[in-house]
Amino acid sequence: MSENANKLIHTFGALAELGHEVTNKSNFQDTIRTSLHLLLGSLAIMRGGVARYSRFEHELNMLAVRGLGDEFPLSFSLCDEDERQFLTNGLYPIEISKAGVLPFFQVHDQTFDPAKLQLLLPLVIRDETVGVVFLGEKATGEPYTDYDKEIICAMGRHIGGAIAQRNMLSELERRSDENRKLYENLRTTYSDTVKAFAAAIDCKDKYTEGHSVRVGKYSEIIGAELGWGEDEVEGAAVAGYLHDVGKLTVERKIINAPYRINAKESAELNKHPAVGYEILLPIHHPYTDVPLAAKYHHERLDGRGYPDGLYDREIPYIAKIVNLADSFDAMTTDRPYKRRRPANEVFEDLQRNSGKQFAPEIVAALFRGLLKELNGESGEKRFRKLLGREYMETEGLAPMLKNSLNGMTPTSPLTMISLD
Amino acid sequence: MDLETQTSRVQRMEDKTAVVFADDYLNKLTGEKIERECRLRLNEGCTELVVNFSRTEIVNSIGVSILLGVIDSASNAGANVVFSDVNENTVELFEMLGVSKHALVNSKS
Structure with missing residues (x-):
C-alpha cells in the first residue's frame, strides 16, 4: 500500500x-x-x-x-x-x-x-x-x-x-436559571401581595383581626395533612388568605356589628362570597380554584349553605377545606357577640357536623395535624401559635382527638376524594 | 503483571534506563497511563526511555499524539526515547508521520 x-x-x-x-x-x-x-x-x-x-x-x-x-x-x-x-x-x-x-x-x-x-x-x-x-x-x-x-x-x-x-x-x-429566579421572585411577590391583601381584609373587622391569615394557615395545615404537594398546599393557603376578599365591599358597621345582625344585614353580608369570586376571577393566580374557594366557602355538604346551596360533590374541594378552616377559626376566636368556645366543645361540634357541614376526611386531617402537634410528632408549633398555649393545654384534648379520629369514617358517603 | 511492576523491575536492572510496556491497543486510556509513567521516570532522572511495543497491535491517532507528548517531555528532560519491538505497520506509520525523526524505532524482527 x-x-x-x-x-x-x-x-x-x-x-x-x-x-x-x-x-x-x-x-x-x-x-x-x-x-x-x-x-x-x-x-x-x-x-x-x-x-x-x-x-x-x-x-x-x-x-x-x-x-x-x-x-x-x-x-x-x-x-x-x-x-x-x-x-x-x-x-x-x-x-x-x-x-x-x-x-x-x-x-x-x-x-x-x-x-x-x-x-x-x-x-x-x-x-x-x-x-x-x-x-x-x-x-x-x-x-x-x-x-x-x-x-x-x-x-x-x-x-x-x-x-x-x-x-x-x-x-x-x-436562561433557565434566570427564569427560575424570576419565577421565584414573582411567586414571592404574589405571596407577599396575598398576605398584604389578607391583612387589608382583616383590618375592616376589629374583632376578626388576623382571621384571613389564620384561615390561610389552617388551610395550609389541612392540605399538608391530606398529603398534597408543595404547590397545592401553597394554593390552599392562598385560598384561605383570600376567602373573605368580598367583605371589602360590605359595610363596616355590618361586619363590626356587636349584635346578631338582622335579615337585611345578613343578606348583605352573605353576598361577600360571590363578590369575592368576582374580584378574584380576573386575576391570574398560579393556583387554580382560588376564586372558587372564595365563592363556595360557605357551602355545606348537606346543601344548606350559601350562595348556591350546593351538595357535597358539587362543592369544589378547596372550598370544603377553607370552609372548615373558616368555621374552626370562628369557633376558636372571640366574636363581637360571642366568646370563643372551649376546645372540647369545638372538636365535638366539628365531629358532630362531619358529613353534614364538613367533609369528614378534611375534619380528620385537621384533627390529625393537631394531634401530631400535641403528641410532639410535629416539629412545628403552628396550632400553639394560632390558638394560644392555654387553649392547646385543655385537659383531655389529645385522647379526645384520638377517639374522634378512630370513630370517624374516612369519607362522607358522597365524597369520592381519594385519601392516598 | 501490571505496567508499574514491570517498569519498576526493569528500572532496578538497568540504571538510568526505564522500560515502559505499551498495551495491545494504544488509545487514550492506556496511552495516558504510559505518558504518566514516562513522566514519572523522567522526573526520577532516567536518561533513556524505552517504550516496548511487543504487545501492541495498533497505534491510533490518540496514541501518536501521546507518544509525541512523551517525546516532547523526554526532549525537555534531555533524555532519549526508544520505541522497541514495534510491528511493521506501526513502524511504517511512525516513519510516514515523522515520529521516527524524534525517537529511535526498533522493529520487532
Whole structure:
C-alpha cells in the first residue's frame, strides 16, 4: 500500500473517531482533550491547544493544551477587531507569520514561541467565533500542505461544533436559571401581595383581626395533612388568605356589628362570597380554584349553605377545606357577640357536623395535624401559635382527638376524594 | 503483571534506563497511563526511555499524539526515547508521520 493511502487511512480513522467523540455524551472537557489528541495525532503535530471563546467576556480560555509550554497563556482577551478578523477569515488556518495583524497576537507576541507555534485556526461556526485552535510544528518538520490544512479544517469544524453546542447548552442553562429566579421572585411577590391583601381584609373587622391569615394557615395545615404537594398546599393557603376578599365591599358597621345582625344585614353580608369570586376571577393566580374557594366557602355538604346551596360533590374541594378552616377559626376566636368556645366543645361540634357541614376526611386531617402537634410528632408549633398555649393545654384534648379520629369514617358517603 | 511492576523491575536492572510496556491497543486510556509513567521516570532522572511495543497491535491517532507528548517531555528532560519491538505497520506509520525523526524505532524482527 502506498504511503499516501496509509496516510489517508490514518487521517480518516482520526476524523471518524473525532466525529464519534463529539457526538457522544461524554464530559465536555474530556471531549475537547480527546479531540486535540486526535487532531495532533492525525497529522503528527508536535503540540497544540484548543481555546473556547466567550463573546460575553471577550475572552479566549484554553480548554486543552499539549506541549505549548508553561509560559503559554491560559486566557487571552480579544477585542472587536480580533473577532472581526476571525469572522472575515472564517474557519481556515492562519499562518503564524501572518497573525501579526491580530491585536491579541500583538499583545502576546513575546510569549508565543515561533518555533512552537505555526498555525492558528479560528473556530467560526455559523458566523460566530466559538474558539481558536493553536497548532505547532509537524513531526516531519515539513510545512503544512493544502491537504493538511483541509484535514485541520474538517477536524476544526467538529471541535467548533462541539464548543458551539456546549455554548448553546450553557446559554439555555443560564436562561433557565434566570427564569427560575424570576419565577421565584414573582411567586414571592404574589405571596407577599396575598398576605398584604389578607391583612387589608382583616383590618375592616376589629374583632376578626388576623382571621384571613389564620384561615390561610389552617388551610395550609389541612392540605399538608391530606398529603398534597408543595404547590397545592401553597394554593390552599392562598385560598384561605383570600376567602373573605368580598367583605371589602360590605359595610363596616355590618361586619363590626356587636349584635346578631338582622335579615337585611345578613343578606348583605352573605353576598361577600360571590363578590369575592368576582374580584378574584380576573386575576391570574398560579393556583387554580382560588376564586372558587372564595365563592363556595360557605357551602355545606348537606346543601344548606350559601350562595348556591350546593351538595357535597358539587362543592369544589378547596372550598370544603377553607370552609372548615373558616368555621374552626370562628369557633376558636372571640366574636363581637360571642366568646370563643372551649376546645372540647369545638372538636365535638366539628365531629358532630362531619358529613353534614364538613367533609369528614378534611375534619380528620385537621384533627390529625393537631394531634401530631400535641403528641410532639410535629416539629412545628403552628396550632400553639394560632390558638394560644392555654387553649392547646385543655385537659383531655389529645385522647379526645384520638377517639374522634378512630370513630370517624374516612369519607362522607358522597365524597369520592381519594385519601392516598 | 501490571505496567508499574514491570517498569519498576526493569528500572532496578538497568540504571538510568526505564522500560515502559505499551498495551495491545494504544488509545487514550492506556496511552495516558504510559505518558504518566514516562513522566514519572523522567522526573526520577532516567536518561533513556524505552517504550516496548511487543504487545501492541495498533497505534491510533490518540496514541501518536501521546507518544509525541512523551517525546516532547523526554526532549525537555534531555533524555532519549526508544520505541522497541514495534510491528511493521506501526513502524511504517511512525516513519510516514515523522515520529521516527524524534525517537529511535526498533522493529520487532
